Amino acid sequence: xxxxxxxxxxxxxxxxxxxxxxxxxxxxxxxxxxxxxxxxxxxxxxxxxxxxxxxxxxxxxxxxxxxxxxxxxxxxxxxxxxxxxxxxxxxxxxxxxxxxxxxxxxxxxxxxxxxxxxxxxxxxxxxxxxxxxxxxxxxxxxxxxxxxxxxxxxxxxxxx
Numbered sequence: 182x183x184x185x186x187x188x189x190x191x192x193x194x195x196x197x198x199x200x201x202x203x204x205x206x207x208x209x210x211x212x213x214x215x216x217x218x219x220x221x222x223x224x225x226x227x228x229x230x231x232x233x234x235x236x237x238x239x240x241x242x243x244x245x246x247x248x249x250x251x252x253x254x255x256x257x258x259x260x261x262x263x264x265x266x267x268x269x270x271x272x273x274x275x276x277x278x279x280x281x282x283x284x285x286x287x288x289x290x291x292x293x294x295x296x297x298x299x300x301x302x303x304x305x306x307x308x309x310x311x312x313x314x315x316x317x318x319x320x321x322x323x324x325x326x327x328x329x330x331x332x333x334x335x336x337x338x339x340x341x
Contacts, residue, residue, distance in 0.1 A: 186256055187255045187292060188256050188271055189255045189256070189291070189292035190257070190260065190272050190291055191257055193292050194257050196295070197294060200248060201245065201249070201252065204241055204244060204248075209241050209242075212234050212237050212238050215230055216230075216231060216234035216238065218230070251294055255292075258271045258272055259272075260341075261341065263340045266339075267317055267318045267338065268316070268317050269314055269315060269316050269317075269335065269338055270314065271291075271292075271305050272289070272290060272291070272340060273289070273290055273338050273340055274287060274288070274289045274337075274338070274339040274340070274341060275287070275288050275290065275335060275339075276335075276336050276337035277313070277334065277335060277336065278333060279331060280321065280333060280334060281331055281332060287301050288303050288309060288313075289301055289302050290305050290310045290313070290314065291303070293306065308324055309326070312324040313333075316335055318335055319335060321333070
């Protein structure tokens with residue numbers, strides 16, 4: 182991830198911020214409370230609450246460090262302000278017509294921290310996104326992935 186800028190949508194940044202705040206204000210304090218209680222129960226070597234709690238604290242702290250770095254490096258892209266709506270840019274919703282099997286798919290080009298293939302959210306550095314970025318409505322694009330090579334036509338571009 183480090184070789185790319187950390188472009189992110191406002192919604193993606195808000196989701197990261199929400200997770201960060203939850204970890205800091207809710208999850209970590211609760212685990213610290215449980216670990217403190219468990220530590221007071223004597224022998225820590227066989228104390229499951231203590232051992233699991235310490236492990237969970239390390240996981241939480243690791244995630245907090247990761248989120249902090251990603252948010253500090255984030256460049257929020259406001260796609261709703263896009264004026265050239267006939268061209269595919271970061272944040273666009275793109276409807277593609279598969280010229281091979283005549284099906285349609287809808288994707289949204291988002292940051293690496295926002296991936297959600299089930300919703301059609303793909304990273305701007307993925308082969309599909311690289312194929313459509315900068316292209317115009319009506320353009321045909323060839324997408325080469327490890328699994329297949331497919332040709333699509335861009336039939337709709339939206340910025341919401």
